[in-house]
Amino acid sequence: MFAALSSVMGLSVGVAKVTTTLYALDLGADEAMLGLISGSQSVGVLMMSIPIGLLVERFGPSRLFVLGSLVAGAVYAALPSVPSPVFLLACTTAISFFMPMRFVSLSTVFMQQLETVGEGKAGWYRGTHMAGMFLIGPVLAASLTRSLGFPGTYRLIALTFLLTVALSPLVLGRYATRAAPARSLRLANVRSELALLAHDVELRSVCVIEFAAQSVNSFFMFFIIPIGMLVAGVTAADASGLLAWQGITFIFALFTMGDLVSRVGHERVYLGSFALTAGALLVLGLSRDLWPLRAGGLLLGLGLGLLQIANLTRIARIGARVGRGKVAGLHALVGPSGGLFGSTVGGLVGRSFGLQTMFLFLSALFGLLLVMARRVPSVVASVREPAPAE
Template sequence: MTIRTWFGDNRFLIVFALLASLMGTSVGVAKLTTALYAIELKADAFQFGVLVAGQMFGTLFMSLPTGFLVDHFGPWRLFVAGSTLAGATYALVPLVAHPAFLLGCTVAISFFMPLRFVSLNTVFFEQIRKMGSGKAAWYRATHMSGQFLIGPSLAVTLIALLGYAGTWWVLAFSFAVTIAVSPIVLRNTGRLRSAVPERLPLRTFPGQLLQLLRDRELRWICAVDIFIESLMVFEVMFVVAIAIQVFGMHASGASAFVTAAGLSFIAALFWSDGIIVRIGIRNSYLLGFSVAMIGLLLQGSAATSAGFWPGILLLGVSLGLLQTVTLMRVVHIGARFGQGKVSGVILMTPPLGAILGGTVGAVAGQYASLQAAFYAFAPFCLALFVWQWYDKLAPTAEPEPIATAD
C-alpha cells in the first residue's frame, strides 16, 4: 500500500484528528489561561471555585437539547453557531478586568461549547459506524492530546509573549480557524439530515428522551464514563497536591505524575482497540476494572514517590481501555437512536464525573487524607466489575462495520 493510497483511505480520520487536536488545544489554552487570569485578577478562593464549576455549568443544561437539535438541523449549522458565539465571548474577556466578568463569560461559553462538540461527535460516530468502530477512540485521543499535552504549554508561551489580552484574542481567532477547516469534515452533513422532518418535533422530545434513558446499555455506558471522568478529574486536580504534601516533591516533579497519567490514557485510546477485538467487549470491561482496581490500591498504599508511579500508569492505561470500549459501543447505540441524541447524553458525563471526583477528593481530604481517596474510589470500581460480571445481557463481541451504499 502506497502512502497516497493510505492517505486516501484514511483522509477523514486524518483531517478529523487535526481538527479535534486543534479544538482540544484551544480548550487546554482556555482552561489554564482562565485559572492564571483569575489569579492575576486577585480572585478569592470562593470565586476561584465557582469559576472552575462554571466551566461545566452550561454543559449540563445544553448537552441533551443540542443532541436533538443536531439530529434535526444538522451538525454544520450548530457547529458554526457554537464556534462563533464562543469565539466572540472569548474576545470580550479582556475588556473588563474583574473576576465577576470573567465568571460571566466562562459560564456563557459553557452553554456554547456543546454546540461544537455534540455536532462533531455526531459526524465522527456516523462515519466510524460505516468504517468500523475500532478507531472510535481516535477523537477522544487526539482531543486530549491537544488539551493536556499541547494546550497548557502553549498557554504559558502565549501569555509570556502577548499578555492575557493577546492570549484571549488568539484563542478567539482559533475558533474562526476551526470554522474554516470544519467543512472538510462536515461535508456529508446533508445525508444526516435527510431523514429528519422539517419541523422540530418539540412534543416528542420528552418521549424520545425517556426512550433513551430506558436503554440499559446506554445507562451502563454513562455509569462507566462518569467513573472514568471522576478519576481523570481527581488525577488532574489532586495528584499534584498529594505529590507535594505527602512525598515532598517540587511542583515540576509533581506535574510529571499528571503528564504520565495523561500519556498512558491517550496511548491506550490509540492502541487498545486490537485487544478489545481479540478478547471481546465483556472481557475488556472486566480487564479494565481489574487493572484500575490494582492502580487505585497501589496509589493509595504508596509510601514513596517511586511507589506511586506504577499505580499512575496502570490507572491511566485501564481508564483508556474502558473509554475505548464505551466509545465503540456508543457507535452502535447511536445507530438505533440517532448519533446526535446519544452524543448529547454522553456529553453530560464529564461534568457529572467532575462533580463526583471533586466531591470524593474533598470529603476524603477533609476526613482522612487526599491519598485515601484512592481507596474511596475502589468500591465504585468493584461495583462496576460485579455489575458486568453478572450481566448476562451484556454484549460479548463487537459487531462488524455497517455496510453502506455510498
C-alpha cells in the same frame, strides 16, 4: 482532516482553560471566585448537551458547530476588555452554553464515520483532542501569556475558533442525516431523552461506566498534586509530573489499542480494564513514595484508556440504533457530570477521610463493577449491530 479539527479544538480548549486560571489569579480572584470560575465552565455543558443533541438530529451538525464556534470565539476575544473577576465569570459561563454546539456536533459525525474507518480507530478522536487539551495546550498557554499577554492570548484563542469554522465543512459536510423526521425541541422531548437511560439497558450501562471513569479521572487530575506533595513529600514540579505520567499512557492507549478491543471483544476488555483500574487505584491509595505513585498513574491511564475505547465503540453503535445526535447529547452530559462529581464529592469525602483514602473508595467501586460485569456479562457485552436502515 477529522484528526486535525479535533486537535485544534482540543488545543484551543487546553490553552483557554489554563489562560483563564492564570488570568483569574492575575486579577486577584480569591479561592471562592476561582472555584466559581472553574465550575462555571461546566454549567452550560450540563444544561445544553441534551437540547443540542436534539437540534443536531433536527438541523444537522454543521450550522450548530459554526454558530457555537463563532459566538464562543467572539466572547473569548471580548473577555479581557473588562479586567474584572466578575466579568471573567460571566464570560466563562456564557461560553459554556455554546461549547456543546461544537463537541456534540463533532461527536455525532464521529459516530457515523466510525462505521467507515473501523472501530480500531475509535480512540483516535478522543486521543487527538486530549493530546491538545492536556499535554500541548497547558504548556503553550504559559508561554503565550508571557509573550503576548492575556489580551493577545485570548485573541489568538478566538482565531483558533475561526480556524475550526474554516475546517468544519471538510469534516461535518460528510454527515448523512437520518431519513426519519427529527422531533422538535420541546421540554417533553428533552425529558424523553433522559428516559432513554431508564429504558435502554445498553445505553444505561455505557453511561454508568462513563460516569465512573470520568469521576476517577477528574479526582486524579484535581488532587494528585496535593496528594503527591503531602504523602510522598515531593516538590510541586514532581507532583505535577504525575499528571503527565497518567496522561501519556491514557493517550497511548487511545491511539494504539483500538484494534485490540475489536479483536478481544468488549466483554473481556471491560473485565480487564475494570481490574486494571481497580488495581491502579489501590496502588495510588496505598503508596507513600513517588515511584509507586507514578506506577499507579501509568496503570490508571492504561485502564481508563481501554475503558474509553470500549465505551466509544459501544456508544457509536447505540447511536446508529436510536439516533446519533441524541446519544451524543446524553454522552456529553454524563461525562462532565462524572467529572463534576469526582472533583466535588471526592474533595468533600477526602476532607473527612483523607484525600488519598478516596483512591481506596474508588478502587472498591471499580471492584464492584468488575463483580457485576462477571455476574451479568450481557451488561458489558458488545451491543447489537445497527440495522442497515440508515
